[in-house]
Amino acid sequence: MSQRFSSEALTQAEKIVKTASAWDRPKVQGITIDGPTSRDLDDAIWVEEGETGAILSVHVSDVAACVPMGSALERDAIAKVHTQYHRWGNNPMFPHQLSENRFSLQEGQLRPTLTIELAISPEGQVNDCNIFESQLRSNQRFSYRQADAAIADPTHTWHGQVQACQQWAQRLNQSRREAGAMGGMETLAGDFLDENGRLIAASETRYHSQQVIAEFMIAANTATAQWLAKADCPALYRNHTAKEIAPGQDVMLQALLVLGSAQAIRERLQNWLNRAEYGSALVGHFALNVWAYGHFTSPIRRLPDLINHRIIKARLHGEESPYSKQDLENLSHHINQTIEAEAEATHTYYRNKAKAELQHQLEAEAGFAELSPKELSRLLKHAEGELPPVLMAEVRSRLMQAQLQVLDLYLLLIKGQDSDLQHRVLDYLESNIQQATSLVALAVTQEETWSELNYVEQQQGTQFQAWAEVDINGQLQTTVMPGCAVKKQTARHQACWQWLDQYIQGQLVSVRAAREEVALELQQEPEQSPPKNAVESPAVETQNYVGALLELCQSKSWKKPHFEFEMLGKDFACRCRWRDGEREIERVAIATQKKRAKQQAAMAVLNVLEAEGFDCD
Secondary structure (H helix, E strand, O other): OOOOOOHHHHHHHHHOOOOHHHHOOOEEOOEEEEOOOOOOOOEEEEEEEEOOEEEEEEEEEOHHHOOOOOOHHHHHHHHHOEOEEEOOEEEOOOOHHHHHHHOOOOEOOEEEEEEEEEEEOOOOOEEEEEEEEEEEEEOEEEEHHHHHHHHHOOOOOOHHHHHHHHHHHHHHHHHHHHOOOOOOEEOOOOOEEOOOOOEEOOOOOOOHHHHHHHHHHHHHHHHHHHHHHHOOOOOOEEEEOEOOOOOOHHHHHHHHHHOOOHHHHHHHHHHHEOOOEEEOOOOOEOOOOEOOOEOOOOOOOEHHHHHHHHHHHHHHOOOOOOOOHHHHHHHHHHHHHHHHHHHHHHHHHHHHHHHHHHHHHHHHOOOHHHOOHHHHHHHHHHOOOOOOHHHHHHHHHHHHOOOOOHHHHHHHHHHOOOHHHHHHHHHHHHHOOHHHHHHHHHHHHHOOOEEEEEEEEEEEOOEEEEEEEEEEOOEEEEOOOOEEEOOHHHHHHHHHHHHHHHHHOOOOEEHHHHHHHHHHHHOOOOOOOOOOOOEOOOOOOOOOHHHHHHHHHHHOOOOOOEEEEEEEOOEEEEEEEEEEOOEEEEEEEEEOOHHHHHHHHHHHHHHHHHHOOOOOO
16 A cells, blocks of 8 residues: 555645644543554553542543544545554554654653543452543553563562563463453463464563553553443444354363364364455454454544544534444444455465466476475475476385475375375375374365364274264365274274375265165175186175274384285276285285275275284274
8 A cells, every 4th residue: 555645645744733632631640652663652651549440531632632523534544444554664554753753652752642431359350440531641662572571670660660561460370261251362482372262472571561562451451332322322333253164262272272283273263264344234252252342542543542532522522423323334444445455465475476476486396305395295286287306206205205394295285286195195104193183184275165064973892993984165074984993083084084095086965865875785685706716796895994904013013014006997907916024915806996996905804814813893
């Protein structure tokens, strides 16, 4: 978006004069805590402790008192929607002489403010909210590092105030955590979930005072939104919802605690949560687990905050809101569309930049053996068309050595078009069955039309049977035959492998069709005349014999069996060879399907091992 302001807006910025009424207000105290390079200081905070709790105050720059409605300054602000921050600087919503000077709550400078005063219980709950126009001369400007230093230094002039802010922020955080909030919380790995449940990786030092500001702003924004909502006053609320497939909040929180990697958490959240949006209708905020939420604390940087300030100030003066419900609906639509377009433009820019760099590397067809796992994943993700032979050879080599990541397997199997590689991945997964489950779970988070992975399970004798089910385009897709194993978790892994195998072959069926087909196949037993050296093949296998053989070999620390295939007319012949030291078992099975021949060959080897006294159930 353009950084330029209209000439009329720049002229107005030079002539901004605060009205006399701006100084006919009660004086308040506060300190600011921001990043070290921040100059557009929207808000200041203050705490006054008492016997029954504390009064927490957030003082916000009263931009609405200085910018007339309908002015060129406001028109430019509406066009920009918010301040954009870049490595080289920022693209402000208001001209620098306003955003970084006359509106900014600079230390020692008198500024008109809007104060949100909260009565907090010792348990960190907000019991009352008082909003009034005020004037502030900021006592101190802290960076996050300086505020943490003041907290740690009892001799610091502002130690008592900043430490009190930290202690009450911790109580607010604990109260929100007990209420089931996700937004504004840290994960066990130290990453941060912002107010909308988006994961922000802990790539740099996070200061205690950052939590102070986050908690005070969430408290002020929540209390102010509820203050307006209780008065049935339309405003630009910040609404956030979960998708229909999302689990309950308690289940979601527990899952986020269990997940270890930032990538896994990010993928799960993207699958569960919708984007937060502004709207005139009150919906509530899922990630924060509050019934009303809005933005009020950054009117220098965000248009919704300025609009909400005008609504609040009108109510304080007993006047009608300056915006009709239709005005607010139009503004919220414009703001949401602008933010979404900016996010898409940013994503497209970096995606195209990465693709160009990677395409250059692909065309060079050199140095693939030296690629790190992450670099190889990026190449596979952005490679278009057929992979160069050198890269194809590297991928096959790493697959044979079990050096590919689950993301790579997903890209090759689900997103890829190379049939040979897909079958190689399936063969690999059959011997590394637990990764099949990880792959299906990953695919559910990546494919827009896929929903949550679920299982249907039953136990027959000592065997567990499991079917994997994934909703694709609103239809529950599964396999005809279940995954079978002695252990329930292994049966689930087998079910996921079979699901992937059937997906690639285009043979997934609906749940009802799966049950009907099993019943039908069990009634049919076609006649076959296998060659002399082959095992006679039953029509249907009700167990996963390949999985059972692999599970047995793993439990006995034996080498994995080897499978070879050849075509006999329209049939498949599978040779299963198992060797342990000098002992060797070899059996051949023939069937009209490659998978069935493999299952039957494995069954024949299991029969020999069972005859030798091994427990193959």
